[in-house]
Amino acid sequence: MKHIAIGILGAAALGFMASAASAGTLDTVKQKGFLQCGVSTGLAGFSAPDDKGDWKGIDADFCRAVAAAVFGDATKVKFTPLSAKERFTALQSGEIDLLSRNTTWTSNRDSALGLDFVGVTYYDGQGFMINAKKLPGVNSALQLSGAAVCVQSGTTTELNLADYFKKNKMEYNPVVFEKLEEVNAAYDAGRCDAYTTDQSGLYGIRLTLSSPADHVVLPEIISKEPLGPAVRQGDDQWAHIARWTYFALLNAEEAGVTQANVEEMKTSTDPNIQRLLGTEPDGKYGADLGLSNDWVVNIVKAVGNYGEMFERNVGSGSPLKIARGINALWTKGGLQYGPPIR
Amino acid sequence: MASQEILRGEPSRGSFINDPRIRSLFFQTLVVILLFSSIWWIVHNVIENLQRLHIASGFGFLKSRAGFDISDTPIAYTSDSTYFRALVVGLLNTIIIAVAGIVLATVVGFLIGIGRLSQNWLIRKICTVYVEIFRNIPPLLVIFFWYSGVLAVLPPPRESIHLPLGSFLNQRGFYLPRAVWGDGSWLIGVALLLAIAMAWFVAHRARQRQRATGQQFPVFWTSVALIIGLPALAYLLSGMPLTFDFPKQSTFNLTGGFWIKPEFLSLLLALSFYTAAFIAEIVRAGIRGVSKGQTEAAAALGLRSGPILRLVVIPQAMRIVIPPLTSQYLNLTKNSSLAIAIGYPDLTATAGTVLNQTGQAVEGVFIMMIAYLVLSLVTSFVMNIVNARMALVER
Numbered sequence: 001m002k003h004i005a006i007g008i009l010g011a012a013a014l015g016f017m018a019s020a021a022s023a024g025t026l027d028t029v030k031q032k033g034f035l036q037c038g039v040s041t042g043l044a045g046f047s048a049p050d051d052k053g054d055w056k057g058i059d060a061d062f063c064r065a066v067a068a069a070v071f072g073d074a075t076k077v078k079f080t081p082l083s084a085k086e087r088f089t090a091l092q093s094g095e096i097d098l099l100s101r102n103t104t105w106t107s108n109r110d111s112a113l114g115l116d117f118v119g120v121t122y123y124d125g126q127g128f129m130i131n132a133k134k135l136p137g138v139n140s141a142l143q144l145s146g147a148a149v150c151v152q153s154g155t156t157t158e159l160n161l162a163d164y165f166k167k168n169k170m171e172y173n174p175v176v177f178e179k180l181e182e183v184n185a186a187y188d189a190g191r192c193d194a195y196t197t198d199q200s201g202l203y204g205i206r207l208t209l210s211s212p213a214d215h216v217v218l219p220e221i222i223s224k225e226p227l228g229p230a231v232r233q234g235d236d237q238w239a240h241i242a243r244w245t246y247f248a249l250l251n252a253e254e255a256g257v258t259q260a261n262v263e264e265m266k267t268s269t270d271p272n273i274q275r276l277l278g279t280e281p282d283g284k285y286g287a288d289l290g291l292s293n294d295w296v297v298n299i300v301k302a303v304g305n306y307g308e309m310f311e312r313n314v315g316s317g318s319p320l321k322i323a324r325g326i327n328a329l330w331t332k333g334g335l336q337y338g339p340p341i342r
Numbered sequence: 343m344a345s346q347e348i349l350r351g352e353p354s355r356g357s358f359i360n361d362p363r364i365r366s367l368f369f370q371t372l373v374v375i376l377l378f379s380s381i382w383w384i385v386h387n388v389i390e391n392l393q394r395l396h397i398a399s400g401f402g403f404l405k406s407r408a409g410f411d412i413s414d415t416p417i418a419y420t421s422d423s424t425y426f427r428a429l430v431v432g433l434l435n436t437i438i439i440a441v442a443g444i445v446l447a448t449v450v451g452f453l454i455g456i457g458r459l460s461q462n463w464l465i466r467k468i469c470t471v472y473v474e475i476f477r478n479i480p481p482l483l484v485i486f487f488w489y490s491g492v493l494a495v496l497p498p499p500r501e502s503i504h505l506p507l508g509s510f511l512n513q514r515g516f517y518l519p520r521a522v523w524g525d526g527s528w529l530i531g532v533a534l535l536l537a538i539a540m541a542w543f544v545a546h547r548a549r550q551r552q553r554a555t556g557q558q559f560p561v562f563w564t565s566v567a568l569i570i571g572l573p574a575l576a577y578l579l580s581g582m583p584l585t586f587d588f589p590k591q592s593t594f595n596l597t598g599g600f601w602i603k604p605e606f607l608s609l610l611l612a613l614s615f616y617t618a619a620f621i622a623e624i625v626r627a628g629i630r631g632v633s634k635g636q637t638e639a640a641a642a643l644g645l646r647s648g649p650i651l652r653l654v655v656i657p658q659a660m661r662i663v664i665p666p667l668t669s670q671y672l673n674l675t676k677n678s679s680l681a682i683a684i685g686y687p688d689l690t691a692t693a694g695t696v697l698n699q700t701g702q703a704v705e706g707v708f709i710m711m712i713a714y715l716v717l718s719l720v721t722s723f724v725m726n727i728v729n730a731r732m733a734l735v736e737r
Contacts, residue, residue: 085698092395092703113701114397134498135594147594148514153691154698159409162421173595174411177685178694186685189494190513191604193594233396 025231025238026070026290029097034076037063038096041081041180044204045314045322046102046122046227055079058313059100061303062121062229062246066098069245069295074302083179085154088113091232098242100229102198104156115230118243122228122314123326123335125221126160127199129206133214135193141220145170150183150192152176157197160223184208194218198225203320237290244289248296250338251276252305254329259304262297275342285341296341306336388704403700404429410695412687414603425696432692433713439609439688440675440717446614447674448667451621456651458626469622476619481677484616488608489684499595508588510596516607517589520600524583533576534569541565605686609678617674624666628659660732668725672718679714689713 029035039047039059047059055063064074080096091099092114102124103109105117128141128149138144141164151158153176165172175192177183187195188209195202199217206212229246231239252258255273257265266279274280278293286293303309307329314322328334358364392399404426411421416434419427457469476484494513497503502512510517541564548559577584589599632655640654679690690710697706 085694088698088701089703092397092701109701112398114395144594146592146597153410153685153695158411158695159421159699162409162411165411166421172411174413175685176413176687176691176695178682178691182683182685185490186494189490190498191494234394 025097025235026241029070033071034078035063035067035070035098036078036080036096037066038080038082038087038090038099038101039063040101041083043102043180043201044207045200045318045320046204047079047081047100048204056313058121058309059102059229061309061313062100063098065249065299065303065309066242066245068298068302069241069248069291072292072294072298074298083154084152085178088115091115091230094232097238098229098231102201102227103230105226105228105230106156109230114233116233116239117228117230118239119246120226120228120335121246122200122226124198124200124225124227126157126196126223126225127202127221128218129195129202129215130193130218131190131214132216133211134190139216139218141194141218141222142168142170144172144194146172147193148173148175148191150175150177150187150195152180152183152197153178155197156223156225161196164222180205198227200314200320200322203322204314207319241289241291244341245299247338248276248299248341249303249306249309250329250336251341252296252300253307254331254338257296257300257305259300259308262300266297272340392704397701399702399704401705403702403705406700408696408699410699412692413685414606414687425700428692428696429689429709429713432687432689435687435692436675436678436681436689436713436717439606439613439678439681439686442610443613443617443674443678444671446610447617447621447670450614450618452625454618454622455625456629458622459629473619473622476616477623479616481612481616482680482683485608485612485680485684488612489604493604493608500591502591502596508586509599510589512596513604514595515604516602517596518600518602519586519588520598522585522587524585526580527583529576529580530573530584533572537568537572540572541568544568603686605681605684608684609681609686613674613677613680616677617670620670620673621667624663624670625659628661628663629655631662632658657732664725664729664732668722668729671721671725675717675721676714 037060039055039057042048043057046057047055048057050056060079063077063079067077068074070076080090082090082096082099082101087099087101087103088109090096099115100121102122103117105120109115110117128144130138130144132138144165149161149172151161151174158174158176161172161174175186177186183195183197184205186192187205195205197205199221202217206215206217209215229242231242252262255265255270255276257273257276262277265273266277268274268277268279271280275283275285277297278286278295284293286295289295292298304312307324310324310327311317314320315324324332324334326335328336330337389399405424407421408423408425408428409421410428412419412428412431414435415431416438417427417431419431454469454472457465458473460466460469493515496511496513499512499514502510502517505511508519544559544564545561548561552558587598589596589601636654636658637650640650645653678688681688682691682694685691693706693710693713697703700706
């Protein structure tokens with residue numbers, strides 16, 4: 001199986017890797033000419049190939065944003081689809097440069113796995129979905145005692161599920177698969193009564209089922225799932241580039257810089273926008289990061305600002321139609337807050 | 343002494359570089375040094391790289407709380423148990439599927455293998471088609487065939503198929519009544535053991551009598567009567583302590599009874615039917631390997647075809663069959679790791695989850711390798727003992 005291959009390759013790679021201090025990730029990426037980005041094996045709205053084979057979604061767009069910041073060209077990115085189980089080994093062993101795969105930021109992953117999370121590109125929470133046609137009368141997760149629950153292995157979801165049923169003194173029967181497609185197929189075939197994952201994921205998965213209208217997402221949110229990209233620990237420069245790409249997306253939205261108006265915004269006299277777009281005389285905020293001074297222009301030209309990215313992939317411009325909610329900017333009552341570029 | 347000196351004298355005159363003994367010693371030492379230094383280099387590199395990448399290492403994580411649930415738990419396990427216990431659960435599940443698979447594969451394999459040599463055209467052709475189909479399809483596809491093709495299209499729990507004896511079949515698995523043993527049921531167990539001992543004794547005496555007098559005794563039917571009759575008598579005497587827990591419909595699933603999950607069922611069927619095709623060929627080769635003269639001699643002595651097969655052909659065929667059979671058993675055990683594709687929590691699946699929850703890939707993969715190695719070595723060891731007992735006793 002593929003994940004075992006990656007596990008063993010990863011373990012072997014750790015064995016055969018040259019032990020001399022390696023060059024910084026930025027230099028390596030520039031040298032090979034593209035960014036290798038780890039994404040999911042197909043989660044609508046986050047990272048999924050469309051009918052032409054192009055990767056679409058917030059996570060895929062974040063990869064493009066980083067590629068745009070580094071190369072000025074958002075097409076210089078190659079995607080590696082990874083299962084939940086493969087993702088950390090792939091990053092640790094250097095197979096990918098950036099992990100942008102709806103991954104929950106936890107203390108253990110940040111400290112013991114050799115990863116560094118760069119921010120929260122999507123604030124999510126875990127929920128349940130059931131087939132309302134087959135199970136009429138179930139309208140709360142607390143009625144799920146005795147149910148068979150489909151879940152993907154090796155996720156925080158799997159752990160939250162165990163905690164939730166234990167806390168509420170309910171029984172359940174876990175049906176665990178390694179790959180998202182396997183979980184989807186099993187749920188669609190009726191192997192389980194309920195499906196649990198992040199709520200955003202449930203809305204995306206519902207669209208892929210054979211009769212989406214029969215399925216409802218239950219109202220309970222049982223956990224905090226801050227999803228964000230991660231890089232290898234110990235390369236501060238590369239972590240800064242990924243982190244500030246994310247902040248640049250937020251600051252662009254806050255400043256009203258969009259994919260459509262970014263060129264004319266370059267002539268703005270607002271010092272805040274000048275600093276953001278690198279048009280401030282003698283400003284070298286991009287160069288300090290190891291990038292060009294017009295890095296934010298490149299990012300916004302490629303993928304738009306955070307708000308555009310959200311609406312296009314999961315919001316009103318997508319079949320998912322998820323409201324901004326807590327993912328709105330702090331100025332609009334949400335949690336997304338970008339530290340200033342100055 | 344003198345003649346040896348003369349014989350060896352010629353090469354020793356040359357340089358010691360040309361001495362074959364010194365040469366072979368030199369190369370063997372070189373290979374050992376290279377082997378150990380490369381192992382040392384890999385281990386050293388792993389440790390250094392893990393430290394450089396700030397990845398926690400060591401086996402301390404085995405004592406922490408696992409936090410995830412497992413669907414099939416042969417021993418008590420909750421999300422509060424340790425990672426170590428989770429791995430043990432996975433290992434036990436692997437052992438269960440391997441043992442059940444080996445038993446079923448052996449039975450099916452022997453039947454098909456003997457069937458391929460049958461005088462009956464239809465039986466022979468059916469067995470040939472079976473072997474050619476199952477031997478040439480990858481086991482993973484066979485697993486998917488059973489899981490998605492056969493079991494997933496069964497009706498949902500509320501429309502379960504009712505089977506005789508209060509059992510049910512639906513897409514969530516196969517539900518059987520479970521025996522509940524009441525007070526005094528130990529008597530039935532004792533009676534069963536006693537019956538087996540008596541059957542063995544009868545068989546032993548019957549063999550002795552046949553050797554001494556040539557008279558035969560219906561051992562088989564006596565044993566059947568003993569093994570069924572004695573426990574049944576004990577059951578009546580102890581006041582019928584056995585009741586059955588029948589599966590019942592509840593909100594989501596059937597509850598109660600004995601539940602065989604579709605993951606286990608499809609894995610068991612796929613692995614054993616796949617391996618049975620190979621075992622059938624091994625059995626056929628073994629029987630074919632017994633010289634035809636043996637069968638003819640036995641027939642000339644007046645034995646019928648059943649006893650010829652049982653007393654003359656199979657004991658000799660077993661000597662040919664057992665060594666390759668061991669490899670098939672090992673293959674089946676290792677193929678059981680394909681369980682991960684359909685979510686049966688075997689060792690690979692459980693260790694994979696542990697690996698991912700802790701992020702300790704090197705340790706996780708190492709534990710998996712060691713566990714499969716030990717399982718395979720134990721299987722080989724047992725089969726070697728069997729093989730030694732079957733070996734031809736030279737007289």
